[in-house]
């Protein structure tokens with residue numbers, strides 16, 4: 222038996238994927254009369270029954286506004302909401318639960334840093350570094366702010382395999398660099414970036430680093446203290462949780478020194494009609510204006526507990542097995558080119574096929590029950606760099622099987638035969 226086959230067996234023996242699948246009702250549905258093969262996990266992951274149940278339970282038993290009332294429901298809802306903050310603290314290995322700010326998602330977390338920290342610290346002559354691998358949500362907030370504040374936005378290039386050019390990064394870093402904003406794992410290519418090393422280098426220049434962890438949180442243990450991240454963001458709906466909720470982690474001293482972003486209820490200590498007379502709540506509440514997505518936050522806590530029960534590193538290992546299997550199989554397809562072949566990759570397989578439009582492949586393969594992503598994956602500048610407008614992308618999660626990869630590959634071969 223080959224080494225890979227043995228690895229596959231070992232990982233499979235440790236990982237009971239059929240038992241996991243049974244917890245996801247959506248995986249039992251059909252699409253166009255075929256069993257659903259869901260390989261668009263980098264866009265959103267599916268949700269296990271225990272997380273879905275949180276919603277029914279919350280509205281049936283607990284529904285009340287938090288941090289306000291003194292009645293029982295308000296107390297219980299507040300406790301359940303704050304329990305997620307403690308859960309996120311442990312999930313990220315933060316020092317203190319007060320470093321966890323709830324947002325609508327990664328996008329809002331990045332915008333919060335841009336509008337609060339950015340407006341406080343950035344101006345003409347300053348530089349912000351992002352990378353060519355960034356999602357639009359870690360590009361556009363900085364562009365909007367640069368137009369307003371007059372700082373310069375610079376881009377760390379990637380090599381032909383889709384790894385960040387670390388020499389270029391070091392060359393770009395200088396005393397003008399105030400902030401580095403990079404993703405931990407690229408959603409378009411799957412590249413895992415050396416964020417700990419990047420943080421060390423940024424700090425040597427006195428810059429602050431924000432890490433977009435939307436694609437890392439579902440696949441590997443995150444330790445914000447080990448990375449020495451100043452800010453770290455992720456989204457609930459990519460870690461088996463609900464949409465509408467995400468997290469911004471920040472170093473306590475940074476968050477404490479930052480001004481509020483949005484004003485409203487929940488974020489104040491006292492309010493007077495004298496604008497300078499209004500005072501703000503402590504971190505993290507000063508960044509959480511208005512009634513939050515209470516049920517979603519509680520459900521996120523349940524999703525993270527689920528991920529911990531399964532083991533995030535075991536999930537990551539299983540996804541590597543799926544990725545290896547898929548990479549090997551699609552490499553045999555004539556005219557197929559994989560975009561993004563970095564040595565350290567998460568479970569993302571992006572590719573283009575000679576003589577076949579990605580969109581046609583996506584539409585036709587859906588007819589066979591297979592859900593993949595086609596398009597620019599919110600990373601247009603990156604795809605331009607590789608000379609393509611769009612790719613097909615299959616991305617894996619804990620509940621995907623080797624058989625599903627085989628179904629995907631034979632469906633892909635059929636579809637390519639039809640469009641060529």
Ligand SMILES: *Cc1c(COP(=O)(O)O)cnc(C)c1O
Nearest residue numbers: 326327328356358404408435456
């Ligand atoms: C999905 C994603 C985002 C945006 O997340 P939202 O949940 O849409 O806010 C940002 N960065 C990366 C790397 C992503 O994959």
